[in-house]
Amino acid sequence: MTIVNSIEELKEITQDFSRYSVGFVPTMGALHEGHLSLIRKAREENDKVIVSIFVNPTQFLEGEDLDKYPRRDEADIKICELSGVDILFMPSIDMMYDRDELSISAPAIRGFILEGTKRAGHFNGVLQIVMKLFNLVLYNRPAKLRAYFGKKDAQQLVLIWQMVKNYFLNIEIVPCDIIRDSDGLALSSRNVYLSKEERSKALAISRSLKRASKLVMQNELNSAKIIDEMYKVLSELEVEYIAIVNREFKQIDNVEIGDTIILVASLVGTTRLIDNIWI
Secondary structure (H helix, E strand, O other): OEEEOOHHHHHHHHHOOOOOOEEEEEEOOOOOHHHHHHHHHHHHHOOEEEEEEOOOHHHOOOOOOOOOOOOOHHHHHHHHHHOOOOEEEOOOHHHHOOOOOOOOOOOOOHHHOOHHHHOOOHHHHHHHHHHHHHHHHHOOOOOOEEEEEEOOOHHHHHHHHHHHHHOOOOEEEEEEOOOEOOOOOEOOHHHHHOOHHHHHHHHHHHHHHHHHHHHHHOOOOEHHHHHHHHHHHOOOOEEEEEEEEEOOOOEOOEOOOOOEEEEEEEEEOOEEEEEEEEO
């Protein structure tokens, strides 16, 4: 594995990849089994795998946890090495951003609902850094790139799909299933913030989604009724939202099998967690 810390070196090395299929996994580090599932899928489907680790400041809003976001570079490097990553790209902030930056804005509707309501401007930062990383990894590449993202950040995934479409990028976005711990909690780098008691309470999030799934299996498709039942399961948590949308992130009155995402965002103590199921 080659660790790359400069844009020039990344461009130079990836020039030799032009005849290979390449899978790209962008991350913010603190790698866990969820990230590993993306890397494994990329490894299975491509000749070469590139992983980036960059804690992106533009997607953190004022008062969020940028400074305390978990950073475990040494462990992450070892994980990538053992996972068969070919290039690990670890740039600095100064390398990725100018003082006077152009910006990419999230779409006016889908970028400012749900996660975008609570975190206005968050998706602008996400799309900006993903576009930068895509352009670097695509540099001098005639062949299509595959990029791997988890379904847990469902709204982010849909917006990245839209960006690729709107900007005519030669990239295939590969969505990957949510990875859960044995107790059902969706894996997240922020789970380390949870105390033992908070983690126990957080399990209500996945239980609420299981309840929703069971209702759908019982042919209860009314969104309002499903959401009401989910709130009952989440009664001890501070729920920010429960939403039932289609793949276009439009609110729907009834679940549409094969085209529905049910999403939850909740505070557990001071830690904000999100989760969802795709139906």
